[in-house]
Amino acid sequence: MRQSKLFSKTSKTSESGAKSVNHDLLARAGFVDQLMAGVYSYLPLGQRVLDKVSNIVRQEMDEVGGQEISLPALHPKENWETTGRWDSMDVLFKIISQSKSEYALGPTHEEVIVPLAKKFIFSYRDLPASLYQIQVKFRDELRAKAGLLRGREFLMKDLYSFHASHQDLKDYYEKMKTAYLKIFSRCGLKAIITEASGGSFTKEYSHEFQVETPNGEDTIFYCPCSFAQNKEIAKHKAGDKCPDCGKKIQELKTIEVGNIFDLGTKFSNDFKLTFTDDKGKEDLVAIGCYGIGISRLMGAIVEVRHDKDGIIWPEEVAPFDYHLLSLTDKGEEVYDDLVKAGVSVLWDDREDVSAGEKMADSDLIGIPNRLVISKKTGDKIELKKRDEEDVKLISIKDVLSDK
Amino acid sequence: MRQSKLFSKTSKTSESGAKSVNHDLLARAGFVDQLMAGVYSYLPLGQRVLDKVSNIVRQEMDEVGGQEISLPALHPKENWETTGRWDSMDVLFKIISQSKSEYALGPTHEEVIVPLAKKFIFSYRDLPASLYQIQVKFRDELRAKAGLLRGREFLMKDLYSFHASHQDLKDYYEKMKTAYLKIFSRCGLKAIITEASGGSFTKEYSHEFQVETPNGEDTIFYCPCSFAQNKEIAKHKAGDKCPDCGKKIQELKTIEVGNIFDLGTKFSNDFKLTFTDDKGKEDLVAIGCYGIGISRLMGAIVEVRHDKDGIIWPEEVAPFDYHLLSLTDKGEEVYDDLVKAGVSVLWDDREDVSAGEKMADSDLIGIPNRLVISKKTGDKIELKKRDEEDVKLISIKDVLSDK
Numbered sequence: 001m002r003q004s005k006l007f008s009k010t011s012k013t014s015e016s017g018a019k020s021v022n023h024d025l026l027a028r029a030g031f032v033d034q035l036m037a038g039v040y041s042y043l044p045l046g047q048r049v050l051d052k053v054s055n056i057v058r059q060e061m062d063e064v065g066g067q068e069i070s071l072p073a074l075h076p077k078e079n080w081e082t083t084g085r086w087d088s089m090d091v092l093f094k095i096i097s098q099s100k101s102e103y104a105l106g107p108t109h110e111e112v113i114v115p116l117a118k119k120f121i122f123s124y125r126d127l128p129a130s131l132y133q134i135q136v137k138f139r140d141e142l143r144a145k146a147g148l149l150r151g152r153e154f155l156m157k158d159l160y161s162f163h164a165s166h167q168d169l170k171d172y173y174e175k176m177k178t179a180y181l182k183i184f185s186r187c188g189l190k191a192i193i194t195e196a197s198g199g200s201f202t203k204e205y206s207h208e209f210q211v212e213t214p215n216g217e218d219t220i221f222y223c224p225c226s227f228a229q230n231k232e233i234a235k236h237k238a239g240d241k242c243p244d245c246g247k248k249i250q251e252l253k254t255i256e257v258g259n260i261f262d263l264g265t266k267f268s269n270d271f272k273l274t275f276t277d278d279k280g281k282e283d284l285v286a287i288g289c290y291g292i293g294i295s296r297l298m299g300a301i302v303e304v305r306h307d308k309d310g311i312i313w314p315e316e317v318a319p320f321d322y323h324l325l326s327l328t329d330k331g332e333e334v335y336d337d338l339v340k341a342g343v344s345v346l347w348d349d350r351e352d353v354s355a356g357e358k359m360a361d362s363d364l365i366g367i368p369n370r371l372v373i374s375k376k377t378g379d380k381i382e383l384k385k386r387d388e389e390d391v392k393l394i395s396i397k398d399v400l401s402d403k
Numbered sequence: 404m405r406q407s408k409l410f411s412k413t414s415k416t417s418e419s420g421a422k423s424v425n426h427d428l429l430a431r432a433g434f435v436d437q438l439m440a441g442v443y444s445y446l447p448l449g450q451r452v453l454d455k456v457s458n459i460v461r462q463e464m465d466e467v468g469g470q471e472i473s474l475p476a477l478h479p480k481e482n483w484e485t486t487g488r489w490d491s492m493d494v495l496f497k498i499i500s501q502s503k504s505e506y507a508l509g510p511t512h513e514e515v516i517v518p519l520a521k522k523f524i525f526s527y528r529d530l531p532a533s534l535y536q537i538q539v540k541f542r543d544e545l546r547a548k549a550g551l552l553r554g555r556e557f558l559m560k561d562l563y564s565f566h567a568s569h570q571d572l573k574d575y576y577e578k579m580k581t582a583y584l585k586i587f588s589r590c591g592l593k594a595i596i597t598e599a600s601g602g603s604f605t606k607e608y609s610h611e612f613q614v615e616t617p618n619g620e621d622t623i624f625y626c627p628c629s630f631a632q633n634k635e636i637a638k639h640k641a642g643d644k645c646p647d648c649g650k651k652i653q654e655l656k657t658i659e660v661g662n663i664f665d666l667g668t669k670f671s672n673d674f675k676l677t678f679t680d681d682k683g684k685e686d687l688v689a690i691g692c693y694g695i696g697i698s699r700l701m702g703a704i705v706e707v708r709h710d711k712d713g714i715i716w717p718e719e720v721a722p723f724d725y726h727l728l729s730l731t732d733k734g735e736e737v738y739d740d741l742v743k744a745g746v747s748v749l750w751d752d753r754e755d756v757s758a759g760e761k762m763a764d765s766d767l768i769g770i771p772n773r774l775v776i777s778k779k780t781g782d783k784i785e786l787k788k789r790d791e792e793d794v795k796l797i798s799i800k801d802v803l804s805d806k
Contacts, residue, residue, distance in 0.1 A: 004528075005468075006470070007470050007472070007523060007532055007534055008523060009522075009523055033519055033522065035474075035475050035477075035478070035479065035515060035519075036477075036479050036504075039475045039477050040475065041472065041473065041474050041475060041515065041519055042472055042473040043472055044470040044471060044472055044534075046472075046473075047471050047472050047473055050473065065408075067409070067410050067447040068447065068450050069410070069444065069445055069446055069447055069449075069450050070444065070445040070449075070450055070453065070558075071438075071444050072438050072442045072443065072444060072556050073476070073539060073541075073556060074438075074439075074442050074541070074555060074556050075438070076438070076439050090501070093498055093500070094498075095496055095497075095498050095508070097496070097543050097555075098493070098543050098545055099545060105498070105508075112438060112444065116436055116438075116444055119412075119436065120410060120411060120412055125407075129410055131410055131447075136476060136539065138476075138477070140500050140501050142501055142502060152477060152500075153475050153476060153477050155473075
């Protein structure tokens with residue numbers, strides 16, 4: 001892609017209201033634009049990152065047997081009354097239509113998927129089932145804040161699993177932990193599995209996936225041996241002995257990037273989702289729920305992976321693999337060769353921009369590999385990794401063989 | 404994919420309220436489920452079709468220089484007041500938040516993309532620009548009907564183009580006509596470019612892409628020479644001489660699958676979206692708007708392409724390329740070989756279902772190529788195309804080489 005044609009511009013000044021690192025950098029680098037508090041447009045660069053993150057999530061959900069579907073955002077009021085959440089969920093957007101019907105705007109989808117499952121699940125032979133969607137969610141947050149981390153409208157993957165026994169649910173829940181760690185690792189993040197409140201549905205803990213960062217809004221108590229609890233439920237504090245290994249517990253500031261819930265039979269009881277077991281006995285289906293905020297994850301990556309100059313995208317989610325800066329007229333030829341060979345490259349072909357500005361913009365945008373052609377480089381190209389200091393001279397053949 | 408694991412079941416009886424062919428067949432074959440009038444869930448089979456249609460649209464929009472973005476569904480009231488449509492658009496869903504802010508739920512996105520463009524378009528050097536999204540739209544229809552054809556919530560591609568001159572817009576508009584015909588052709592439909600009202604924005608005609616079908620809700624007057632007008636604006640009627648070629652004009656029942664608008668400077672005037680031309684003069688940007696309802700298109704394909712037994716998917720949008728029905732125990736081996744070779748195949752491995760039911764379900768679901776393994780077929784496999792009567796015996800090698 002030619003940068004002169006790219007719909008976005010970098011900016012040296014912060015967008016008004018940008019109080020978080022992710023909002024500030026993503027807006028200044030031209031990935032997102034804030035329409036209003038907690039509501040963002042994704043520009044072409046941002047769309048590319050969202051698509052890459054979504055595809056990683058999709059691959060790993062398919063890998064654990066998930067089937068992709070799409071559920072509506074408009075939900076009938078009755079379904080939310082059935083679960084008691086029409087009145088109890090404070091972030092629920094409510095709409096009245098011209099014909100005086102009342103709808104909820106989906107902040108989560110138990111109220112739709114459980115009645116749907118009732119149409120297809122009858123017998124133990126129909127279980128287990130695992131369904132997910134990647135879809136926009138709505139929450140009427142009083143204070144939307146922290147850029148992409150807490151929005152009124154955001155992209156989310158939610159998977160729901162249905163099981164014939166609680167043991168089968170528990171086994172699947174453990175598989176999902178592994179899948180989640182893989183997703184976050186592919187996104188360049190080291191996630192900590194953290195015990196958290198199960199909410200009103202269950203006496204058991206739920207699990208959050210927390211990522212350490214100085215500006216995190218969550219606090220967890222953590223020991224590298226694998227102990228981790230959210231402050232909200234923690235019975236230990238920093239400095240205490242870890243109950244598992246005896247070492248000192250640390251306090252960490254973190255961002256939650258995913259959570260998984262054992263919902264038990266709460267929702268299957270509400271909607272009478274039952275199945276007949278292999279002995280002909282009727283029983284309630286056990287349900288698990290597994291969420292990842294895709295746009296939130298994009299924000300979290302920026303919070304964790306940046307320096308004073310800009311974003312440092314991990315390879316797998318970067319909008320492009322290479323950023324080509326040509327300070328001579330040899331650029332077009334190299335760009336054409338790269339494109340022809342199928343290399344994912346953004347070419348800074350802007351004519352009215354200085355070499356210094358191009359370098360600064362490249363650091364701000366944060367593509368993992370920067371290629372510079374200048375008078376000094378001769379027949380070679382200068383390669384610098386965004387997260388390394390060293391530069392080296394390579395040939396275009398090296399780029400092509402690296403692809 | 405093993406059909407025994409697929410989340411969906413075929414049904415011999417129609418879903419309640421299914422009054423259109425597309426709703427009836429898509430629900431009975433397990434592609435969609437109606438949550439309420441005009442609001443559908445897409446099951447795994449339906450999701451696959453939506454993804455394939457979306458990717459065709461995406462490829463053709465990229466081909467004409469479109470850049471993909473995502474705009475929010477929640478819009479600030481002020482933007483809709485600026486264009487005068489807060490009060491004048493009767494299908495606008497309106498929401499009031501906890502903090503008493505008023506939002507529109509986007510039925511179209513001029514009110515968001517034009518203010519966004521104002522942040523990036525300043526000079527003739529920033530033009531033309533072409534931006535699109537594939538995203539859920541909301542319309543508060545009093546009477547949602549005709550299955551996927553007229554919904555309250557639906558998936559849509561909308562592209563907006565920005566130009567320095569009206570002539571440049573007109574040239575792009577013609578390119579878009581060609582791109583649209585290609586999209587519909589890849590979806591197995593022959594679309595007729597039809598003159599229609601330009602709405603309140605322009606004195607010129609807009610253009611609709613209409614597809615002939617007996618149950619169509621639109622009426623057009625048409626001559627194969629290329630003359631076509633929507634009844635709403637037509638000055639001719641059936642039997643009149645075509646003004647272009649003199650032959651007799653025919654009346655056709657049709658479904659609209661896309662439309663394109665020359666919006667002129669209506670919205671750039673509302674939001675003061677101007678640019679500086681190459682002589683330093685300031686002028687309003689000319690805007691075009693180009694829509695395709697992705698879910699509507701899925702419904703239109705079914706309306707046009709079905710017989711008494713079920714759906715007849717065109718190759719490019721079918722949920723799978725092959726439907727394998729094994730009536731002996733040789734199925735698994737063949738299925739494994741096909742999967743290993745990367746063939747897109749649904750295997751009907753259900754144990755409690757008769758051969759006759761499997762055949763009927765295969766016709767209902769409508770995958771283009773049916774493979775049957777039975778005692779009669781020996782070492783070979785019987786291939787039948789969904790839209791042909793003939794069957795032929797082939798070997799698994801033939802399937803693999805056809806891939």
